[in-house]
Amino acid sequence: MSTSPAFPAPRGDADQPVADLSKAPLPTERTLRRRKNLAVQAVRYAVFNARMLKILVKGD
């Protein structure tokens, strides 16, 4: 837990028990580009749909 930076709030406590996410990994620039790249995402779209169909058959 960490204390969040002060931010104007209408009412309430100044400090909130905000989770400490400072150790969470940040995506690299390359990852962020991949997440928006139309060609890469078209492939991911096909892969995810195939995966959904596969788990439907296997898990039913």
Place this chain on the structure above:
Amino acid sequence: MADVVVLGAGIAGHTAALHLRRLLGKKGEHTVTVVSPNSHWNWIPSNIWVGVGRMDRSDVVFPLEPVYRKKGIVFRQAKAVALWPEGDDTDARGAVDIVYTGQGRDGEQERLRYDYLVNATGPRLRFEATEGLGPDGHTVSVCTADHAIDAARALAETIERLKAGQPQTLVVGTGHGTCTCEGAAFEYVFNVDHELRSAGVRDLARLIYLSNEARLGDFGVDGMTFEDQGFQTSSETWTASLFRERGVEAILGAHVSRVEEGLVHYETLDGSSHRLGFDFAMLLPPFGGVGLAAYDASGNDLTADLFAPSGFMKVDANYTPSSYEEWGPEDWPETYQVPGYPRVFAVGIAFAPPHPISRPRTSPNGTVISPAPPRTGMPSGVMGKTVARTIVDRITQGEDAPAHRASMAHMAAACVASAGTGLRTGSAASMTMMPVVPDYRRYPTGRDLAHTKGEIGLSGHWVKLTLHHLFLHKAKARLGWQFIPE
């Protein structure tokens, strides 16, 4: 001739009714009747987009009656109030009491006889569990299309204030320690983030995710473990990355105890109490059963036998109290048949889960702060179809026909959590998991790593949009609907 009555027209009930009619034959001697207090069907997952003003109400709802007329399903716009599973003193067949809410018969009561009953009544939105919560209180919701319209209006007003240079605090999450559907709150907070960025006002907004989950990425299913580039990673790490990247703060393990105008009171798992000011708050309510009563043929009350204290219906699950360490996949129901009443089934949110999926947690003050298990969407549809197949077999082959099975401990599920709209600017966190209920005896991580995956990107938005159109097509029973999987 057999009469099948389905209570509820959500994902589970509507799916069951369509498959019952298809498998029994449209012009057969059997009847399929749907009882729902709502005149419209709602694709609830897209309420998130209504709630940020990216879709209209008409994009996510459609009238049920024309679909049922076309398919030969009888529709009663009414709410079920009481079950008579052993019949009554005039007829040994089971019956259900309904009270009309539309079709020009408002308030009129009727006792419907059935040979088979499917209870798919869904949840009662228990805003009253938290003082000041909900549209009649001080927060908005996206649980219904109408609620989502109000949420979009409130969000637009907040954005206008931001554009005028006034800093705003926006809170999105769960409004009680026992809520479910954390995935919906997760989706909404990132859609709000997306809207704030699109409006160019993100720097003036403090965006807080307030959740009953003890850890990010729990989603009421005890979190997930994924394989990523040769390493195992958790849904906690994965979602925490998204929160950090987007600058969304998270307050976890929180039970909202009271809401005032602009102020949320909440307790955290360490037992401490806090007050959080807000200018905009979308907090989900806890769910309960719809409050059906049940009677035997003599009129003696059976409600406590058929229903759990939560109001959800008991089915073929193991309801013996036990600890988290003792829980097993075999506790979860397979046939959704009500014990002692082989012609009554409960599916979707209406069935009582044997216990949570996430580790149960209580604060030192005794407050339960633990997500309830999700059983919406894909699992609901699968349950509806499974029960429909069982009923059809028993009608056509005899009452000894074995029940079809679909346990959440074997079933897979896909969850696509939108993180912003737009064909080129959208994003989503897409997950598949198998099984929904983890099985630590079969899999070291609880789930099959070959089928439990997560990814973030624009393609997830396309998947969610595809599912929106596919499921509306299916729910409208248009050409080829039966080939679209649940």
